[in-house]
Amino acid sequence: VTACTLGYLKLLDVNTPIYGLLAGSKNGLLQLIEFKENKPEIVWQKELGSQINTIEVGDVTNDGYHEIVVGTDDSFVKIFDSSGEELKAIKMEDSRPISLKIIDIDGDNAKEIVVGCADGTLNIYHNPKLDSLDIELKWKTSASNSIKIVSSIVNPEDGKINILFGGYDRSIRCISDLECGETPPLDVPNNMTVPETQTTGVEETTARQIVFETVPTNIREYIFKYLIDNRIIEGIGAELEKKGYLTDSVVEEFQRMISEKADSYEKVTYSVWTLPEDQIGVGGTTEAPSKPPAKKTKKIKPVVIEQEIPTQRGGALLDALKQDSKKGKDNKPKSVADTAAEGNIKTIIITHLEKFKLVPTKSKLVEDLVILGYNRDVVEEQIEKLRMEGVLLYSRTEPKGWSLGTY
Incomplete structure (x- = not known):
C-alpha cells in the first residue's frame, strides 16, 4: 500500500453514503473497502497501471456528491466517481503528483484540487461551473524540494484560507489565493446526507472491555510466548521440580533465557603486536631509521578476542599448560x-x-x-x-x- 484515505461516498445502490477506505498500491491497484460488522469487504477495485502516490475524497465536479481524486506516478491526476468509473485525467507535464488536498481556497463554495509535486511545484486546479468536469489550472507556484504534504488553515484575523505545504527541506510554507473572498460564490448543492454515527451492528449500551496484548517483535519472544500460552513451560517446570530443582530457580532460569543472547562466547587470547605510529610512513610504509635502533625485546600484549566456545576437550592438559606458563613469572610479595x-x-x-x-x-x-x-x-x-x-x-x-x- 502506497496511499490510503477515508471518506464518505454515495454508492448507486444504497441510500446512505458509506464511510469507506480507499487504498492504492505500488502496482497501481485502487480499492474501495467498506467495513461491515467490523470486517473489511472490498466493494470494487480498479487497475490504474501505475503506482498510486496519493488519494483524496471530495466534491470536485460541484454536483453535491464526492469524487475520488488520485495522483499516480506516471504524472496523472485522475478523478473517479464512487463506482470507480474514471471521469477525467489531468496530465502533469513537468512532474509527478505526490500529495493532494481538496479544499475551497477562494471562498466561492467550490472546492479546488491542490496538488504537490515531486519537483517542488504546487498546482491549484478549480472548476468554475456547477455539475461540470471543466477542471482547469488556476495558478501554480514552486519550492526548492518535493512537496510531501499539503494542508490548510483559516486565518482567524481575516478569515482567509491559507495553504500549508512542506517537504524534505524541513520547511513549512504558507500561501493564500489572491482572489480569496472576491470570487462570486457558486450555489453548489449538498446531496451527501452523512449520518452522525455509523451503524456497527452493536447496541450502543453494550460496554466493551478493551484488552491490551503484548505482541512479540522477534523469533525468541514468539517461541517463549508459544511455550507460555500453551502451558509447555509449566510442564517443563514440573518435570524439573521432580528432579529436585526449586521452583524459584526454574523460573529465574527461564527469565534469564528470555533476556540473554542466544549464543555463548568464551574469551580466547591471541598474541598480537602493532607497529608504533611514529614508524609508519606515507602509504603505510615504514620510514628508514636515522640511526640503528637499540635492540629491545618487544613485550607482546595479549589481545582478547571473542569466539564461539569449542568442544571442551583436553581440560587437564590446558590446565597444566596454564600452570607452566606461570612458572617463569616473578612471585612478588602482595601488599x-x-x-x-x-x-x-x-x-x-x-x-x-x-x-x-x-x-x-x-x-x-x-x-x-x-x-x-x-x-x-x-x-x-x-x-x-x-x-x-x-x-x-x-x-x-x-x-x-x-x-x-x-x-
Whole structure:
C-alpha cells in the first residue's frame, strides 16, 4: 500500500453514503473497502497501471456528491466517481503528483484540487461551473524540494484560507489565493446526507472491555510466548521440580533465557603486536631509521578476542599448560591492599552466585564483575583460585554452568 484515505461516498445502490477506505498500491491497484460488522469487504477495485502516490475524497465536479481524486506516478491526476468509473485525467507535464488536498481556497463554495509535486511545484486546479468536469489550472507556484504534504488553515484575523505545504527541506510554507473572498460564490448543492454515527451492528449500551496484548517483535519472544500460552513451560517446570530443582530457580532460569543472547562466547587470547605510529610512513610504509635502533625485546600484549566456545576437550592438559606458563613469572610479595582487594572480589563472586545460582559460562561470570569496575585479570585469577579450592564448580552435565560448591 502506497496511499490510503477515508471518506464518505454515495454508492448507486444504497441510500446512505458509506464511510469507506480507499487504498492504492505500488502496482497501481485502487480499492474501495467498506467495513461491515467490523470486517473489511472490498466493494470494487480498479487497475490504474501505475503506482498510486496519493488519494483524496471530495466534491470536485460541484454536483453535491464526492469524487475520488488520485495522483499516480506516471504524472496523472485522475478523478473517479464512487463506482470507480474514471471521469477525467489531468496530465502533469513537468512532474509527478505526490500529495493532494481538496479544499475551497477562494471562498466561492467550490472546492479546488491542490496538488504537490515531486519537483517542488504546487498546482491549484478549480472548476468554475456547477455539475461540470471543466477542471482547469488556476495558478501554480514552486519550492526548492518535493512537496510531501499539503494542508490548510483559516486565518482567524481575516478569515482567509491559507495553504500549508512542506517537504524534505524541513520547511513549512504558507500561501493564500489572491482572489480569496472576491470570487462570486457558486450555489453548489449538498446531496451527501452523512449520518452522525455509523451503524456497527452493536447496541450502543453494550460496554466493551478493551484488552491490551503484548505482541512479540522477534523469533525468541514468539517461541517463549508459544511455550507460555500453551502451558509447555509449566510442564517443563514440573518435570524439573521432580528432579529436585526449586521452583524459584526454574523460573529465574527461564527469565534469564528470555533476556540473554542466544549464543555463548568464551574469551580466547591471541598474541598480537602493532607497529608504533611514529614508524609508519606515507602509504603505510615504514620510514628508514636515522640511526640503528637499540635492540629491545618487544613485550607482546595479549589481545582478547571473542569466539564461539569449542568442544571442551583436553581440560587437564590446558590446565597444566596454564600452570607452566606461570612458572617463569616473578612471585612478588602482595601488599595488604592487594590482599584486601582479592578478598573483596572473592566475596563479590560468591555473593553473585548465591543470587543467580547458576551462570552458564565463565566469560559471562567474568563480564558480570568487570562491568562493576573490577579488573578482568584479577577476576579471572580469583575465579580460578576458587575453582581450585572447590568453592566454585563447573558442571558439564545439565544444567551446565558455574555454581557454588561447599566451602
